[in-house]
Amino acid sequence: MTDLPPADWWSSLPGDVRDQVDGHVLRDARLPAVQAVLEAGRARGLGLDGAQFVVHERYLHHGDRVARRPGPVLDVESLAVRAAGLTGRVVAIEAVWDGDTVHDWFVDLVAVTAEPAGEHRLTTIPWGAAVRRLGDEDPGARHPSAVVADRIGGALAARLSVPFRFTSPDIPGN
Numbered sequence: 693m694t695d696l697p698p699a700d701w702w703s704s705l706p707g708d709v710r711d712q713v714d715g716h717v718l719r720d721a722r723l724p725a726v727q728a729v730l731e732a733g734r735a736r737g738l739g740l741d742g743a744q745f746v747v748h749e750r751y752l753h754h755g756d757r758v759a760r761r762p763g764p765v766l767d768v769e770s771l772a773v774r775a776a777g778l779t780g781r782v783v784a785i786e787a788v789w790d791g792d793t794v795h796d797w798f799v800d801l802v803a804v805t806a807e808p809a810g811e812h813r814l815t816t817i818p819w820g821a822a823v824r825r826l827g828d829e830d831p832g833a834r835h836p837s838a839v840v841a842d843r844i845g846g847a848l849a850a851r852l853s854v855p856f857r858f859t860s861p862d863i864p865g866n
Contacts, residue, residue: 698742698749701729701742713747717747718757718759719759720761722751726744727743764815764816766817766821768847779808780809784854785803785804787802787841787857788859789864790816796818801845826840834861842861845858
């Protein structure tokens with residue numbers, strides 16, 4: 693990316709692209725917004741990181757006007773209802789690391805069933821949702837998603853009277 697700040701990149705984009713990007717931002721569609729900025733600015737030297745910064749600034753600009761998508765289900769009662777609706781008897785709750793290039797590391801809470809055997813994702817705990825859940829509490833050296841997964845997974849397993857497993861709570865990806 694060149695040394696232009698996001699505000700200068702924003703003002704250099706054509707008006708129809710700015711309208712399109714703001715439309716994506718207002719409906720909380722970050723990836724299409726970044727793609728539109730990247731496509732419009734690439735020929736002038738704007739890279740992916742720069743496009744992400746531009747879109748981030750638009751999120752800050754619009755603030756509470758952004759129609760945020762609902763976060764993941766993180767209450768034990770709702771997760772117990774989901775588990776009760778599964779085919780098969782729940783025999784364990786597991787926390788499993790996963791990740792991708794968009795969300796970084798996150799933890800899936802999974803119900804393990806028998807008769808028929810299977811694994812069923814109950815919810816996903818991304819970093820942002822975990823930080824919001826923890827509020828002012830400092831997770832220390834642990835990933836916030838791991839802290840929240842430990843608490844919710846353990847409480848859910850206790851509620852269902854099954855074991856809870858989190859093989860590698862301190863090392864994402866293991």
